[in-house]
Structures are given as structure tokens and as C-alpha cells.
Amino acid sequence: MAGLPGAARTRSGSPGSSAALPALDGSFLRSPLGGLMGAQAVLGLLVWALIADTTYYLHAAYGWVMFVSIFFWILTVLFFVTYLLQLQLKFYVIPWPLVLMIFNAAATVLYITAFVTCAAAVQPTSWRQWDYNRRAAASFFACLAMIAYGASTFFSFRAWKGLGSNAATSQVTDHM
Numbered sequence: 613m614a615g616l617p618g619a620a621r622t623r624s625g626s627p628g629s630s631a632a633l634p635a636l637d638g639s640f641l642r643s644p645l646g647g648l649m650g651a652q653a654v655l656g657l658l659v660w661a662l663i664a665d666t667t668y669y670l671h672a673a674y675g676w677v678m679f680v681s682i683f684f685w686i687l688t689v690l691f692f693v694t695y696l697l698q699l700q701l702k703f704y705v706i707p708w709p710l711v712l713m714i715f716n717a718a719a720t721v722l723y724i725t726a727f728v729t730c731a732a733a734v735q736p737t738s739w740r741q742w743d744y745n746r747r748a749a750a751s752f753f754a755c756l757a758m759i760a761y762g763a764s765t766f767f768s769f770r771a772w773k774g775l776g777s778n779a780a781t782s783q784v785t786d787h788m
Contacts (some may be wrong), residue, residue, distance in 0.1 A: 634697040655757035656685035662750035666743040673733040680726040709772035716765040721756035
């Protein structure tokens with residue numbers, strides 16, 4: 613039946629097929645940007661989980677902290693998965709080092725405001741002691757997240773400018 617013109621043709625999946633699954637990039641996890649991005653995801657999760665477990669809706673300042681932490685947590689996880697699965701290679705038109713640098717710089721600036729807002733809104737005379745403890749811990753983790761995003765901004769700036777790479781290895785070697 614395989615030779616009939618109207619027969620359906622099926623193709624079994626093989627490792628060499630064109631629709632291969634994206635491969636995990638282990639070197640990204642060991643790189644400074646990969647490690648910092650993982651730390652940012654964990655720290656951001658801690659910030660918004662700690663704030664969400666309090667009566668944050670009674671204080672307008674914590675709405676800003678929640679917005680910043682959740683927004684950048686989602687984007688960080690998306691960028692982390694994109695780089696881990698090497699999906700940025702499929703979208704080669706996008707200047708990924710520049711996008712990552714702008715993202716990290718914006719996250720650093722907004723996490724500075726979130727940290728200051730969260731730290732200023734913590735009141736030791738809170739009527740619920742566990743709210744105070746969680747808000748103080750969220751302030752601490754927001755400070756650590758701010759530092760992690762600042763370090764990522766530095767490393768992504770170096771990657772964008774091409775600092776630390778050898779000019780000889782970045783040249784095209786395949787001449788036809």
C-alpha cells in the first residue's frame with residue numbers, strides 16, 4: 613500500500629528528523645547568567661509568596677511590591693526556559709543580549725523601588741506578628757533579588773558588548 617498514490621505517508625520520528633525537540637543547555641546553567649537567573653526566580657517567588665501570605669491588600673504599598681515581584685518572576689522564568697531550551701537560536705532576528713540587558717536593567721530599577729517600598733512599609737507594631745515577620749523577610753529577599761538583577765545587568769552588558777570573548781574566535785572560519 614505504500615506505493616499507491618493516494619496512500620497516506622507517515623514518517624516515524626527519529627533523532628535526525630527536522631522536528632527534533634530542543635536540547636537542554638547545561639552550559640547555560642553553569643554560566644553566571646544562568647545561575648543568577650535561577651536565583652532571581654527563587655528570590656522573586658519568595659518575595660511575592662511572603663507578601664501574598666499577609667494582609668497586603670490593606671496597604672497600597674504592597675500592591676506595588678506584588679506587581680513588581682510577580683511581573684519579573686514570570687518574565688524571568690520565561691527567559692530562563694528560553695535560554696535553557698536554546699529557543700533563542702530559533703529566533704535569531706531578535707538581539708537577545710540587548711533584550712536581556714534591557715530586561716535586567718529595568719528589573720534592577722523597579723526592584724530598587726519595590727525593596728524601598730517594602731522596607732519602608734514594614735511596621736514592627738503590626739497587629740499581627742506573623743505579618744511583620746513575613747513582610748520583613750520579603751524586604752530582605754527583595755534586596756537580594758535587586759542585587760541579583762544588578763549583577764545580571766552587569767553580565768548581560770558584558771555579553772551584549774562582547775567583552776570577555778576572543779576576537780579571533782568570533783570570526784567566521786568557514787570560507788567558501
